[in-house]
Amino acid sequence: MNLKTKFLKIKDLILDALFPDKFKCIFCGKDIPSDFICKDCLKQDIFNEGNRCEICDTSIKEGNIVCEHCQKMKRHFKKVYSPFRYDGIVRKAILQFKSDGAKYLAKGFAEFIAQRLEVEQLEYDVIIPIPSHKKTIRKRGYNPAKVLAEELSKITSKPVVDVLYKVTQTKNQKLLNYNERQTNLENSIMLLNNSVIKNKNILLIDDIITTGATIETCAKLCNKAKNIYACAVARRT
Ligand SMILES: [Zn+2]
Numbered sequence: 069m070n071l072k073t074k075f076l077k078i079k080d081l082i083l084d085a086l087f088p089d090k091f092k093c094i095f096c097g098k099d100i101p102s103d104f105i106c107k108d109c110l111k112q113d114i115f116n117e118g119n120r121c122e123i124c125d126t127s128i129k130e131g132n133i134v135c136e137h138c139q140k141m142k143r144h145f146k147k148v149y150s151p152f153r154y155d156g157i158v159r160k161a162i163l164q165f166k167s168d169g170a171k172y173l174a175k176g177f178a179e180f181i182a183q184r185l186e187v188e189q190l191e192y193d194v195i196i197p198i199p200s201h202k203k204t205i206r207k208r209g210y211n212p213a214k215v216l217a218e219e220l221s222k223i224t225s226k227p228v229v230d231v232l233y234k235v236t237q238t239k240n241q242k243l244l245n246y247n248e249r250q251t252n253l254e255n256s257i258m259l260l261n262n263s264v265i266k267n268k269n270i271l272l273i274d275d276i277i278t279t280g281a282t283i284e285t286c287a288k289l290c291n292k293a294k295n296i297y298a299c300a301v302a303r304r305t
Pocket residue numbers: 093094095096097098105106107108109110
């Protein structure tokens with residue numbers, strides 16, 4: 069390797085360390101001239117599009133308005149917004165963001181959430197991250213939902229109010245059905261300050277939405293708010 073190549077390599081390494089999200093596709097990491105997603109990833113079925121439940125944003129049959137879940141039970145939130153489908157390359161990137169320290173991905177993810185909220189002209193006053201237990205935060209180094217909230221706040225200028233607190237660590241939710249999840253979650257989260265949400269339009273934020281049980285629990289706790297909305301990077305469909 070000659071000196072010039074060596075220098076260019078070091079320069080790239082420094083730039084990558086300083087700006088890890090600069091012109092890199094959020095899904096495959098490929099260098100791109102601008103924006104957040106490369107052409108190849110854009111060609112994939114990543115966006116949460118098509119006919120979706122008007123409450124929880126999950127895919128439903130053409131002609132239907134709300135999903136079975138939202139028909140059966142009362143939802144304490146008005147509507148969920150999630151730009152991507154939780155599958156394939158999106159799932160992989162979110163797992164990197166949550167568990168492999170790829171915190172820098174939050175900026176790109178928040179950009180797409182912001183775009184979706186703007187398209188839908190959502191009016192809200194504060195952004196509230198879904199809490200993580202302090203042990204999980206210690207392990208990961210951060211609460212992914214809070215990092216997303218802060219990035220969204222930079223784009224939208226809406227304040228983040230971190231008022232939900234995870235009291236106990238919940239058991240592995242994956243093995244439980246909706247009702248079991250709900251019971252498991254009740255009492256595991258508390259609202260620290262009622263006055264900051266009272267009569268406000270609030271936007272809960274999380275990395276992914278699977279059954280909506282966590283959002284529902286948090287929405288129930290925030291029942292003094294005027295309207296409760298929720299958003300996430302991706303929705304399991
Ligand atoms: Zn890509």
